[in-house]
Amino acid sequence: MAKNYIKLDGTVCKGCRVCVEACPKQCIVISSEINKMGYQFAKFENPNCIGCGICFYVCPEPGTITVYKDEEEKK
Amino acid sequence: MKKLMKGNDAIVHGALLGGATHFFGYPITPASEIAQSGAYYFTKAGRTFLQAESELAAVNMILGSASAGARVMTASSSPGIALMGEGLSYLAGSNLPSVIVNIQRTGPGLGYIWPEQSDYNMVVKGGGNGIYKNIVLAPNSVQEMADFAYKAFELADKYRMTVMILSDAYIGQMMEPVSFPAKVLKSKRKDWSVYADAESRTNLISSIHMTKEALVDNVDNLLAKYKKLEEDIVEYEETSTDDAEHIVVAFGISSRVALTAIRTLRAQGIKIGLFRPKTLFPFPKKRLLEISKSLKSIISVELNEGQMADDIELAVQCSVPVKRLGWYGGVVPSVTELVDKIKKTI
Amino acid sequence: MIKHTKPNAFYDTFTRKGPGQKTTHYCPGCGHGTVHKLIAEAIDEMGIKDQVIFCNPVGCTTFLHYYFDTGHVQCPHGRAPAVATGIKRTLDDSIVISYQGDGDLAGIGMAEIVHAANRGENIAVFFVNNAIYGMTGGQMAPTTLIGQETKTTPFGRDATRDGYPIRMSELLNTLTAPVFIERCSVGNATSTLKTRKAIKKAISNQKNRKGFSFVEILSPCPINWKMNAIDSRKWLIENLEKFYEVKNFRDVDTGIKSHGRFPFLDDKELFELLEVSAANEKKAQKQLKKIGEHKVKIAGFGGQGIMSVGVLLANCGKTAEFNTTWLPSYGAEMRGGTAYASIVISDETIGSPVVDKPDVLIAMNAPSLETFENDVEKGGIIIVNSSIVPKKVTRKDVKAYYVPATEMANNLGLTAAAAVIILAFYAKLTGVFPVDVLKEVLPLSIKNKKYVEVNQRAVDAGETFFNEYKE
Known part of the structure; x- marks a missing residue:
């Protein structure tokens, strides 16, 4: 079974948590780290991602989230 | 053969021959004939005439049309010009060319429809907020109404400024014989305009600057332009x-x-x-x-x-x-x- | 494969915001970024990046040019729909997007949005309604809810003091011209996806020349609402969406929007339309009769054709190659009382077009004679329409002539020709120009050709009357 995942660029995340709240599979969490802008940024963790794109649309930043479907995440 | 016509009509004739393609008007005595004449001739010539909902909307339509590279005009009388103050300032701040005719009437406030030249300070010194000027031409005959309207668009484009034709109710209402130039002038493509194409895509028409350096630069450029005008176009x-x-x-x-x-x-x-x-x-x-x-x-x-x-x-x-x-x-x-x-x- | 990524309509790096910038200037959790993304996706999908011109409003989104790799015109507060009108009427093929907030669109710019919608301008307007002024720091907007606390409604919006929130979609839905009006929300993922659809529809309407499309988007402003991003979305759904019903109000196809253009005339056609010939003819100046500044005042009441006979006289002066001016009286006197036209005919440059001391006064009614008799230059001429002016000229230092013009005109069957009779009499009397000039000019200045013949007879009558005139 193909995997789905997102790339969430923590350096351009303002930590609003809207994606964390919106993800139907609870794949996103808030990191304990703080980025250069001073925000506790979101990070992608859970492997149950269905590639629905909800996080992409609710995220207020243009370039923070990229959604990959049917593709193995390259570590 | 000269044509006997009103100053207000001569403006429209001169403007069309001067390459004007867009006229956003609003009626006000004693300038209404310009809008009426514009509505007829601009439309019939396949150019654009649109009656705006206010002078304020008219001057902002000018802002849009000038941004898009057109030779664009409006005409009004004193209280209407005062209402355009906002747009005049934005036009200057954005370095946009436009031609605005002011058939002055009495003031302050509603005053009345008879002639006065009491907009001198408002128009010659600027009229809106900030440091800026308009080129101000003062015709004293119907012939000059036509001549100044004709050349105003060239001046506006060359200096990227508003050219105000400052006239009055008498010059606007009177008739005199007028002759016209043989050539219809045309706007050239402007490298700063937004034309809705790939070449102009990154162009930005704006009067906002987020640093003091940029604000100072902008005004310095305006002032240098105004200085140059004193060498170039005094008549x-x-x-x-x-x-x-x-x-x-x-x-x-x-x-x-x-x-x-x-x-x-x-x-x-x-x-x-x-x-x-x-x-x-x-x-x-x-x-x-x-x-x-x-x-x-x-x-x-x-x-x-x-x-x-x-x-x-x-x-x-x-x-x-x-x-x-x-x-x-x-x-x-x-x-x-x-x-x-x-x-x-x- | 990549399913969703930063749309191409965005700049990769927001250099206009500052070097190396990748994030927006919006506060964390702000709805604008999401709306931007939806618009950018629509632009990508339709492949119209080069055609798009944004009208940047005043407010938090003044800086749209930081983000969208398109054309931009920054507008005064509230005027974006007027600016958009100017652009669209200039560039038919452009895609013009007016992006406005609630203060901008529903407050200061109410007139501009209503009239742009009413004209059915072929533009797309995206109205982001967050019920507060964001950029200025959280003051009341026209759309602020009753009871909502803002910096300028510190005790909550009170209808008796502040009025009621305005429902813009409903308001615009009363107009005939718009083709698409929808209120959307970015309160949650489902509504955001519906918003995405509405935005695309609005832009494609424009591309297909359908007309005016309006999408209102309820959007959170966490900072000014004093909530976190999550709570602001909940508040939006529980409060804003309750007052502002999320739905489509209109989606009609009224066909291609056309502004009824006439064909664009070329130079030759333009000269024809204006009825002017280019001044390339260098005719030798005729030796003019020395008449100095000859000043005429024609006065009467409205309906006597005072103004047009004045124009006729000025045209005769012009045709005889003199300099000439015509100045109407205008204002209150046009609506009753005495109307008059001042005409100056001169062999030199004319100074004042105002005739305060006429050489010739043509008095078509009694009040005119009373008003102007004393102004006439010494040695001047007064021609009186004796049919309706019973009074005689009392001054002894002017020459008076009495022409029963109205009666003569009635005999010709056209009362309005009275002034023409007097004009012919005047021409003979003064000799400023031959009567032939009047005959030549007359047909050109009468719009309705069926009156030409009777007016020609009026000229003859005036001439004959002069020839037989006994002082």
Whole structure:
């Protein structure tokens, strides 16, 4: 079974948590780290991602989230 | 063959031949014929006439159309021009070309529809917020209404500025025979405009700057442009000034009455001449200073309390007395009255 | 494969915001970024990046040019729909997007949005309604809810003091012209996806020349609402969406929007339309009769054709190659009382067009004679329409002539020709120009050709009357 995942660029995340709240599979969490802008940024963790794109649309930043479907995440 | 026409109609004829393609109008007496004539001729010529919901909307439509590279105009009268103040400032801040005709009427407030020249300060000094100027042309005949409208678009495009044609209810309403140039002028592609194509995609028309450096730069550029105008485009007309001991300075309708007045005075042996600025900004400062040296007095004749007289005083650096003869409230002096007043003044 | 990524309509790096910038200037959790993304996706999908021109409003989104790799015109507060009108009427093929907030669109810019919608301007307007002024720091907006606390409604919006929130979609839905009006929300993922659809529809309407499309988007402003991003979305759903119903109000296809253009005339056609010939003819100046400044005042009451006869006289002066001016009296006197036209004919440059001391007064009614008799130059002429002016000229230092013009005109069957009779009499009397000039000019200045013949007879009548005139 193909995997789905997102790339969430923590350096351009303002930590609003809207994606964390919106993800139907609870794949996103808030990191304990703080980025250069001073925000506790979101990070992608859970492997149950269905590639629905909800996080992409609710995220207020243009370039923070990229959604990959049917593709193995390259570590 | 010359065509007998109203000043207000001549504006539209001159503008179309000067390459105007867009007219966003709003009716107001005594400028309404310009919108009416525009509605007919611009539309029939396949250009665009649109009646806006207010002068404010009209000037903002101009902002849009000028941004898109068009030769665009509107016409109004004093209270309408005051309402356009916001747009005038934005046009200047954004370095946009436009042509705006002001057929002045009496004020303040609603005043009435008779002629006055009391928008001098508002228009010549800017009119809206911030440091900026308009090129101000002051026609005194129907021929000049056509001529100035014709060349205004070239000037506006060249300097990326608003050209204000500052006229009055008499010049707008009167008829005189007019001849027209043989060539229809055209707008060239402007490298700063937004044309909705790949080449112009990254262009930005804006008056907002987020650093002090950029704000200073913008105003410095404007000021340099205004300085250059004083070298480039100052225009005036002198009548019987060569041996004059006194000169009348007047523009627009006042200069017409003054012309007859100085002829009358000359016939009575008084050495008097007429100096008529055709550009109010830039003001013919240099020439006035030059000729002031041999004068006993300068008489500023205006349909206001003496607004241009302030600029004359600055120009001649108080080297000669500047007297003020002003009429307002719609009163245009008769030749007899003006002759009498001048005689008492000198 | 990549399913969703930063749309191409965004700049990769927001250099206009500052070097190396990748994030927006919006506060964390702000709805604008999401709306931007939806618009950018629509632009990508339709492949119209080069055609798009944004009208940047005043407010938090003044800086749209930081983000969208398109054309931009920054507008004064509230005027974006007027600016958009100017652009669209200039560039038919452009895609013009007016992006406005609630203060901008529903407050200061109410007139501009209503009239742009009413004209059916072929533009797309995206109205982001967050019920507060964001950029200025959280003051009341026209859309602020009753009871909502803002910096300028510190005790909550009170209808008796502040009025009620305005429902813009409903308001615009009363107009005939718009083709698409929808209120959307970015309160949650589902509504955001519906918003995405509406935005695309609005832009494609424009591309297909359908007309005016309006999408209102309820959007959170966490900072000014003093909530976190999550709570602000909940508040939006529980409060804003309750007052502002999320739904489509209109989606009609009224066909292609056309502004009724006439064909664009070329130079030659333009000269024809204006009825002017280019001034390339260099005709030798005819030796003019020395007449100095000849000043005429024609006065009467409205309906006597005073103004047009004045124009006729000025045209005769022009045709005889003199300089000439015509100045109407206008204003209150046009609506009753005496109307008059001042005409100056001269062999030199004309100074004042104002005739305060006429050489010739043509008095078509009694009040005119009373008003102007004393103004006439010494040695001047007064021509009186004796049919309706019973009074005689009392001055002895002027020459008076009495022409029963109205009666003569009635005999010709056209009362309005009275002034033409007097004009012919005047021409003979003064000799400023031959009567032939009047005959030549007359047909050109009468719009309705059926009156030409009777007016020609009026000229003859005036001429004959002069020839037989006994003082």
